[in-house]
Amino acid sequence: MTAHRSTIRRAAAVAAAATAAVVLAACGGGADTGSGHNGHNASASASAGASASAPAKQGGHNAADVTFAQGMIPHHRQAVEMADLAETRAGSADVKKLAAEIKKAQDPEIKTLSGWLTSWGEDVPKEGGGGGHAGHSMSGMMTAEEMTELEKASGKAFDTAFLDMMVKHHEGAVDMARTEQADGSYQPAKDMAGDIITSQSAEITRMNELLGKD
Template structure:
């Protein structure tokens, strides 16, 4: 009888121990199940997708840009540089006080924009057009002056300079406005499209001013 009770107790202990082992295994299985799902299960897709989405969101925080933005910056830098160079001729050659003031305003507006455009290209990993470098395909297009036109302007003085400066700058500004409108239509980088809007507004006003000084309005 005592032997039977001992066997019953041992059997109960074994059953209890087995039940405890099953509980522990179940708990351990839940933990390992999460871990395995994190690598190969369905949950792995969700957890692994988070790091994958991080790089995509990083550029968004800096502002997305596209090929049109790059083209705008690379084209506008030499365009602005030439305008600044033209404006730099006015103090020693212009006769009209209005022309001298206009030239100074052009320098003040466009020189900082050159620095901003260059900074964008650098941040995008793009090459900034070298100082003095010019895409020869741009000469005579986009309102850019040819080397001959620049030489004529350099050789002019007095009223002749004033007239040549304004006529050439009107053409130059019209080219910049066209470039800015293209950026507004096709660009994705909001600071660049805002700059384009400012260029359109300011240079259109200067075109109107120069036309009036030339007696064309």
């Protein structure tokens, strides 16, 4: 009787061990398979997400945006240089006020344009390059001779020369801004171009009025 009970217990223990082994194997296999499959899906999803976002970043700007920024920086710098001269040479309070407004508007834009070029990995025009090679391709830029003429003038002669030159300068900037709006793809640059068209067109009207042309 005792021997018979021992045999039954051993058989039950063996059966339980076998059942546990099967269960563990099934769980382990399922976990491995699930982990591998889920991991693959996660990797595939991450790769798909990266691929989807990459073109958006690369397509944020185009060559027209770079040309606009690289051209407008020296163009603005020259306008600021002309405005600086007005502080001590202008005879008219209206001309001095206009010059101050031009400087206040264009200085921050130079910084913004420079920041865009840096973020795009493009060259920022060097200081003092406005009258160099870069200036030849931009409409409205003053020549070195014209800048010298302006520096030597004072009083009413300065006012007239400044207004005549700045009208030409602004007209060039408006042309560049219109090209950016037509050909650019970077929305902040297109928005700045719109602001330049609006503000500088209004200043052209003011300057022509001061010159007695309107």
